[in-house]
Amino acid sequence: MTEELIRTTNLVKVYGSGEHGVRALDGLNLKVMPGELVAVMGPSGCGKSTLLNLLGALDQPTEGEVWVAGENLARLRDVDAFRARTVGFVFQLHNLLPTLTALENVEAPMQGQVSSQRGRRERAAHLLETVGLGDRPGALPSQLSGGQRQRVAVARSLANDPALILADEPTGSLDSQSGAEILQLLADLNRSQGATILIVTHDRRVAQTTQRILRMHDGRIVSDHQLTDPLEEDLRMLAYSKLGQALLGDDGLQPGYLSREEEATLRRLLVKVGEAAGQTPKE
Numbered sequence: 001m002t003e004e005l006i007r008t009t010n011l012v013k014v015y016g017s018g019e020h021g022v023r024a025l026d027g028l029n030l031k032v033m034p035g036e037l038v039a040v041m042g043p044s045g046c047g048k049s050t051l052l053n054l055l056g057a058l059d060q061p062t063e064g065e066v067w068v069a070g071e072n073l074a075r076l077r078d079v080d081a082f083r084a085r086t087v088g089f090v091f092q093l094h095n096l097l098p099t100l101t102a103l104e105n106v107e108a109p110m111q112g113q114v115s116s117q118r119g120r121r122e123r124a125a126h127l128l129e130t131v132g133l134g135d136r137p138g139a140l141p142s143q144l145s146g147g148q149r150q151r152v153a154v155a156r157s158l159a160n161d162p163a164l165i166l167a168d169e170p171t172g173s174l175d176s177q178s179g180a181e182i183l184q185l186l187a188d189l190n191r192s193q194g195a196t197i198l199i200v201t202h203d204r205r206v207a208q209t210t211q212r213i214l215r216m217h218d219g220r221i222v223s224d225h226q227l228t229d230p231l232e233e234d235l236r237m238l239a240y241s242k243l244g245q246a247l248l249g250d251d252g253l254q255p256g257y258l259s260r261e262e263e264a265t266l267r268r269l270l271v272k273v274g275e276a277a278g279q280t281p282k283e
């Protein structure tokens with residue numbers, strides 16, 4: 001049996017103490033298998049970022065345990081080394097180092113992990129290509145668009161080939177087109193490299209490119225929806241195809257493309273798929 005990549009048991013995180021203490025996580029149990037792509041959703045303040053911080057060993061739980069890639073995070077001897085080796089982070093505000101080029105930003109986390117300068121450089125160049133920025137290695141962050149910067153951040157998160165990528169609202173600061181591209185990029189990486197990815201988001205479309213949607217409320221997981229039915233998957237793909245989007249969008253299809261009944265049936269189906277995936281119009 002494959003072992004899970006993430007396991008948390010009765011995870012509790014309280015910020016502060018006494019009557020002013022905030023219980024950000026309230027007995028959260030989670031298992032994620034290697035290779036899963038998971039969307040984490042829920043209202044502001046429900047504990048999503050707190051959860052990611054604990055999974056990435058950026059912070060410690062008040063109670064409970066976190067296991068990632070077979071390690072109990074409370075017993076890590078070298079937290080920095082664990083983070084560098086095992087976890088790649090992508091945040092909403094793509095915190096690149098402003099004075100370093102795209103290539104150097106991707107290279108930075110490899111310090112101490114990949115010994116030769118030349119090896120680091122080659123790997124960084126390869127990763128920039130993977131995210132579609134092979135032609136801009138020398139650009140400074142200020143010379144790139146928001147979407148391009150976020151691509152660099154994704155490339156950087158892959159620097160040390162981590163087992164786990166934690167993305168906290170990676171599309172939050174982007175327009176909808178660039179946001180969709182970043183999501184697609186993460187989904188592609190999940191498929192092509194088998195990376196396990198957790199994406200925190202308010203964006204409904206994120207959930208549409210993932211196989212599993214966790215919904216949190218008040219520091220707990222209140223629903224864990226797995227999409228496993230192949231027919232449902234196909235329909236979802238249809239729903240988010242150009243055809244599906246035209247059908248569901250305000251403009252509709254070009255006249256005469258489908259008969260009125262066909263169009264109505266298809267639209268009904270696609271709306272149902274959306275509902276089955278637990279999507280509500282507004283978070």
Ligand SMILES: Nc1ncnc2c1ncn2[C@@H]1O[C@H](COP(=O)(O)OP(=O)(O)OP(=O)(O)O)[C@@H](O)[C@H]1O
Pocket residue numbers: 015016022023024042043044045046047048049050051
């Ligand atoms: N460093 C901190 N000190 C005190 N309280 C905190 C701290 N960080 C988070 N909190 C509180 O913990 C709760 C969960 O916060 P968290 O940032 O995990 O929410 P979130 O789900 O990521 O929200 P958002 O969608 O707005 O990013 C909130 O009530 C928040 O105010």
Ligand SMILES: [Mg+2]
Pocket residue numbers: 048049050168
């Ligand atoms: Mg947050």
